[in-house]
Amino acid sequence: MNMKFKALTGLAIVSVSALILGSCTANADSPGLEYMPDMYRSPAIEPYVDYGEIRGRINEDVKLQQSALTPPAGTVPYFGKDSETVSLMLPYFRKANIAFRETHGLYGVDLTTSDEYTAAAADLNPYKLTADNAEGMFKKGKELYTAMCQHCHGEKGDGNGPMVVSGAYAGVPNYKDRSALGDGQMFYSIYYGKGAMGSHASQLTKKEIWTLVHYVRKFQNADYGKFDASGAMTATAAVPADTTKN
Ligand code: HEC
Numbered sequence: 692m693n694m695k696f697k698a699l700t701g702l703a704i705v706s707v708s709a710l711i712l713g714s715c716t717a718n719a720d721s722p723g724l725e726y727m728p729d730m731y732r733s734p735a736i737e738p739y740v741d742y743g744e745i746r747g748r749i750n751e752d753v754k755l756q757q758s759a760l761t762p763p764a765g766t767v768p769y770f771g772k773d774s775e776t777v778s779l780m781l782p783y784f785r786k787a788n789i790a791f792r793e794t795h796g797l798y799g800v801d802l803t804t805s806d807e808y809t810a811a812a813a814d815l816n817p818y819k820l821t822a823d824n825a826e827g828m829f830k831k832g833k834e835l836y837t838a839m840c841q842h843c844h845g846e847k848g849d850g851n852g853p854m855v856v857s858g859a860y861a862g863v864p865n866y867k868d869r870s871a872l873g874d875g876q877m878f879y880s881i882y883y884g885k886g887a888m889g890s891h892a893s894q895l896t897k898k899e900i901w902t903l904v905h906y907v908r909k910f911q912n913a914d915y916g917k918f919d920a921s922g923a924m925t926a927t928a929a930v931p932a933d934t935t936k937n
Contacts, residue, residue, distance in 0.1 A: 786802055794884075812873035814878065828906075
């Protein structure tokens with residue numbers, strides 16, 4: 692009995708020592724034998740691309756494939772904290788015309804046969820321009836316009852962007868010739884596209900598009916966005932009367 696116990700204790704001591712010594716390596720930077728490697732170093736999981744590798748093992752089936760799933764149609768993205776951004780996140784209530792399928796490739800989008808573009812003339816810009824936010828609005832508008840629109844529409848909004856000047860593109864209007872457009876029509880055209888202009892629905896948020904609508908108004912009338920002491924907008928010409936009220 693005593694002998695058996697001694698032998699067992701001896702065996703236990705030898706195996707524990709072997710395990711402890713075996714965990715050591717000569718490399719001072721090596722963590723040695725890891726029993727639960729995931730607890731020390733979690734495998735990198737990247738949302739948009741899967742390298743298919745977990746600790747040296749490669750899974751060819753998922754290698755270099757997008758691992759994040761496309762959100763279901765109609766999903767409402769929700770981000771930001773300011774009420775203006777959040778209130779503009781709900782889906783745009785006007786549908787594109789059925790013709791946009793052929794003209795602008797809007798397949799898989801809810802379409803309509805009614806003339807929503809004409810109806811949109813009555814929609815006012817829900818992102819209100821005030822004496823307080825005008826400077827920031829035009830600064831943001833310029834930023835977006837420079838990145839997304841200027842190459843076609845031109846720095847001055849006259850339709851002579853580098854794409855047009857180079858001869859690669861034609862038919863871009865001078866904004867001044869479209870002063871009669873309602874805010875909602877501009878939104879509709881930027882959102883779904885019009886003629887040779889593509890849809891910007893996937894590149895810009897609705898708040899950004901409404902910001903651009905204010906910015907385009909400024910090309911149509913340099914006084915747009917100037918306010919008098921009482922806080923009323925001074926510009927009237929070339930701006931639909933009711934834009935100043937909303
Ligand atoms: C690829 C070139 C191109 C780009 C980029 C582009 N546009 Fe256009 N845009 C056009 C053309 C062409 C038209 C004329 C469409 C028509 O009336 O057939 C147009 C028309 C418009 C109109 C008048 C729409 C109407 O209902 O008559 C507005 C407003 C406008 N663009 C704003 C923008 C803004 C803002 C951007 C940037 C987000 C932008 N565009 C980007 C080419 C472009």
